[in-house]
Amino acid sequence: xxxxxxxxxxxxxxxxxxxxxxxxxxxxxxxxxxxxxxxxxxxxxxxxxxxxxxxxxxxxxxxxxxxxxxxxxxxxxxxxxxxxxxxxxxxxxxxxxxxxxxxxxxxxxxxxxxxxxxxxxxxxxxxxxxxxxxxxxxxxxxxxxxxxxxxxxxxxxxxxxxxxxxxxxxxxxxxxxxxxxxxxxxxxxxxxxxxxxxxxxxxxxxxxxxxxxxxxxxxxxxxxxxxx
Amino acid sequence: xxxxxxxxxxxxxxxxxxxxxxxxxxxxxxxxxxxxxxxxxxxxxxxxxxxxxxxxxxxxxxxxxxxxxxxxxxxxxxxxxxxxxxxxxxxxxxxxxxxxxxxxxxxxxxxxxxxxxxxxxxxxxxxxxxxxxxxxxxxxxxxxxxxxxxxxxxxxxxxxxxxxxxxxxxxxxxxxxxxxxxxxxxxxxxxxxxxxxxxxxxxxxxxxxxxxxxxxxxxxxxxxxxxxxxxxxxxxxxxxxxxxxxxxxxxxxxxxxxxxxxxxxxxxxxxxxxxxxxxxxxxxxxxxxxxxxxxxxxxxxxxxxxxxxxxxxxxxxxxxxxxxxxxxxxxxxxxxxxxxxxxxxxxxxxxxxxxxxxxxxxxxxxxxxxxxxxxxxxxxxxxxxxxxxxxxxxxxxxxxxxxxxxxxxxxxxxxxxxxxxxxxxxxxxxxxxxxxxxxxxxxxxxxxxxxxxxxxxxxxxxxxxxxxxxxxxxxxxxxxxxxxxxxxxxxxxxxxxxxxxxxxxxxxxxxxxxxxxxxxxxxxxxxxxx
Numbered sequence: 001x002x003x004x005x006x007x008x009x010x011x012x013x014x015x016x017x018x019x020x021x022x023x024x025x026x027x028x029x030x031x032x033x034x035x036x037x038x039x040x041x042x043x044x045x046x047x048x049x050x051x052x053x054x055x056x057x058x059x060x061x062x063x064x065x066x067x068x069x070x071x072x073x074x075x076x077x078x079x080x081x082x083x084x085x086x087x088x089x090x091x092x093x094x095x096x097x098x099x100x101x102x103x104x105x106x107x108x109x110x111x112x113x114x115x116x117x118x119x120x121x122x123x124x125x126x127x128x129x130x131x132x133x134x135x136x137x138x139x140x141x142x143x144x145x146x147x148x149x150x151x152x153x154x155x156x157x158x159x160x161x162x163x164x165x166x167x168x169x170x171x172x173x174x175x176x177x178x179x180x181x182x183x184x185x186x187x188x189x190x191x192x193x194x195x196x197x198x199x200x201x202x203x204x205x206x207x208x209x210x211x212x213x214x215x216x217x218x219x220x221x222x223x224x225x226x227x228x
Numbered sequence: 229x230x231x232x233x234x235x236x237x238x239x240x241x242x243x244x245x246x247x248x249x250x251x252x253x254x255x256x257x258x259x260x261x262x263x264x265x266x267x268x269x270x271x272x273x274x275x276x277x278x279x280x281x282x283x284x285x286x287x288x289x290x291x292x293x294x295x296x297x298x299x300x301x302x303x304x305x306x307x308x309x310x311x312x313x314x315x316x317x318x319x320x321x322x323x324x325x326x327x328x329x330x331x332x333x334x335x336x337x338x339x340x341x342x343x344x345x346x347x348x349x350x351x352x353x354x355x356x357x358x359x360x361x362x363x364x365x366x367x368x369x370x371x372x373x374x375x376x377x378x379x380x381x382x383x384x385x386x387x388x389x390x391x392x393x394x395x396x397x398x399x400x401x402x403x404x405x406x407x408x409x410x411x412x413x414x415x416x417x418x419x420x421x422x423x424x425x426x427x428x429x430x431x432x433x434x435x436x437x438x439x440x441x442x443x444x445x446x447x448x449x450x451x452x453x454x455x456x457x458x459x460x461x462x463x464x465x466x467x468x469x470x471x472x473x474x475x476x477x478x479x480x481x482x483x484x485x486x487x488x489x490x491x492x493x494x495x496x497x498x499x500x501x502x503x504x505x506x507x508x509x510x511x512x513x514x515x516x517x518x519x520x521x522x523x524x525x526x527x528x529x530x531x532x533x534x535x536x537x538x539x540x541x542x543x544x545x546x547x548x549x550x551x552x553x554x555x556x557x558x559x560x561x562x563x564x565x566x567x568x569x570x571x572x573x574x575x576x577x578x579x580x581x582x583x584x585x586x587x588x589x590x591x592x593x594x595x596x597x598x599x600x601x602x603x604x605x606x607x608x609x610x611x612x613x614x615x616x617x618x619x620x621x622x623x624x625x626x627x628x629x630x631x632x633x634x635x636x637x638x639x640x641x642x643x644x645x646x647x648x649x650x651x652x653x654x655x656x657x658x659x660x661x662x663x664x665x666x667x668x669x670x671x672x673x674x675x676x677x678x679x680x681x682x683x684x685x686x687x688x689x690x691x692x693x694x695x696x697x698x699x700x701x702x703x704x705x706x707x708x709x710x711x712x713x714x715x716x717x718x719x720x721x722x723x724x725x726x727x728x729x730x731x732x733x734x735x736x737x738x739x740x741x742x743x744x745x746x747x748x749x750x751x752x753x754x755x756x757x758x
Contacts, residue, residue: 124394
């Protein structure tokens with residue numbers, strides 16, 4: 001059966017695997033919301049300042065509204081590494097579909113095509129497009145070949161619980177090693193009984209059950225982590 | 229449960245990403261979700277239409293309030309899909325009792341407006357908890373991701389509303405040119421036809437957005453349990469154990485299987501779900517606002533005694549142009565003289581009639597006005613100046629990206645060393661080839677060749693103005709030289725570089741003859757000092 005995942009793996013020509021996690025409508029809605037709040041806040045202040053110039057100020061203000069609506073996202077996306085303020089807030093980033101950073105061309109296209117995604121007045125086309133595409137792309141994204149992805153928020157150095165280092169009885173694959181390390185990292189957040197259940201699954205490897213099994217798995221994590 | 233039997237890949241995701249996991253699940257299983265949704269919606273409509281066919285908007289209100297029941301169908305399909313079981317309409321009907329057994333009444337009454345409704349819905353529907361157990365569990369779950377659950381709910385409202393607005397705007401946009409139909413005007417005086425239209429739009433919007441909301445909440449729920457119970461770890465561990473124990477291990481059953489399929493026969497037909505009573509006169513009240521005749525003004529005591537005032541009052545009352553009255557009720561306070569001072573000052577502060585502002589003396593006013601003008605001017609200068617400064621700063625800050633000419637284009641400075649080799653002219657002996665020959669004869673081939681090579685580099689950099697950075701590799705230098713020198717010196721440098729690299733990296737010293745050739749070519753190619 002098919003297993004649904006949020007991670008899309010892309011292999012670069014250099015043979016490096018990139019893991020992109022496309023962002024769906026909820027996160028993007030709030031990023032858009034924050035961006036609009038920022039833009040209109042700025043326009044409000046600019047408007048207050050421009051009233052001093054009378055009708056000329058009004059004209060300038062309308063020009064400013066136009067520029068802010070159409071070019072604010074472009075400037076921030078290209079100069080801010082694919083992140084407008086709202087996207088920064090929600091840990092989002094715009095990339096090309098092959099994982100490269102976005103440039104002027106794609107950014108301009110995807111933002112000018114908001115006029116299509118905005119149809120018929122409340123972003124219905126964009127929302128439907130996001131719901132229908134596997135990588136949550138609106139029309140502008142599809143045309144520009146871009147993707148909005150989730151980014152890892154502040155990664156913290158892992159803290160492993162103290163344990164006597166213990167060499168595993170056989171060579172482990174990379175995936176298995178990282179699972180054992182992850183178990184040790186997260187053991188503080190698991191209940192004791194759940195920890196034992198999980199460690200019991202590894203009974204064939206540790207040769208013990210219950211609390212002893214947990215201790216053995218933690219020891220292996222310590223060993224894999226570099227403790228000797 | 230076998231490691232491969234999960235319908236999603238558990239990872240420790242951030243909450244927002246988990247909500248997207250829900251959408252991915254929905255995309256993968258939208259067909260059964262749509263079927264069950266259609267069944268439920270049809271059922272509700274069949275139930276409501278006979279009572280409310282005259283007031284379609286109330287049908288929508290009722291449906292909107294009964295959303296938690298519709299949500300249960302979506303969640304049923306998705307939860308079955310996640311744990312590898314099919315979920316057709318018949319499965320839904322077969323599991324009718326277990327789907328509705330727990331928490332439906334609470335969900336439709338006091339939990340209806342919970343801000344994290346879809347996030348905690350699985351707790352009652354899938355885990356079957358209620359009462360204190362439910363509250364404890366919900367608290368544990370929402371400790372993380374609760375904020376996202378709330379944002380999910382808010383965006384659910386927003387999506388529904390925006391989609392409905394979008395559909396109405398679409399209809400307006402589809403009106404042929406020259407048509408005088410203004411769809412939006414329907415809101416001013418919603419006739420029956422317009423109400424049916426709104427009901428249709430509302431149902432369409434709900435159908436599009438509600439499953440998204442439920443799926444997002446389910447994604448949050450799955451992710452939170454993955455965090456709490458290490459589902460991803462369990463899968464990885466099982467795979468490892470299976471690798472160790474050969475195919476037998478696959479038969480292991482999970483001790484922690486979720487109480488999904490638990491069923492008990494407690495009949496609770498949904499037909500009893502409360503349908504809001506429709507007040508018969510409600511639409512009429514909506515349809516006729518502002519048509520009652522305005523009430524006549526009460527004949528109050530006319531405080532000003534002048535005849536003119538009376539006459540004006542009469543005109544105001546009789547002339548239809550002025551025949552509007554507005555009743556304004558205010559609280560005011562008349563001191564009686566008996567209250568304590570503090571109370572009096574408080575009441576004065578709260579309710580005192582507005583006193584006319586004390587007229588300021590003319591010259592004072594003039595001075596104030598001038599002060600104000602000055603202040604305004606200063607403000608204007610500061611704001612405009614600040615804006616200009618900000619724009620200039622932006623340009624300066626991003627001058628590299630904008631491709632503007634750099635202000636600080638410093639003259640290129642020759643590095644002191646390239647790739648660890650000293651290339652200052654001062655560090656070279658007066659006659660480089662001769663010194664190199666001496667070194668070579670003493671058996672120090674490496675030092676000799678290094679001297680030749682760095683001597684060549686130094687000459688190129690300092691006398692032929694070849695620009696290479698300190699970080700350049702041998703290959704970089706070679707490329708720079710090929711673009712910079714004529715053919716003869718370039719090929720000499722090529723040979724020198726190749727010889728040097730063979731010695732430096734392969735420890736392969738040149739023969740005496742080859743070395744002599746290099747030394748002979750050196751002065752002509754790199755123009756040693758006289």
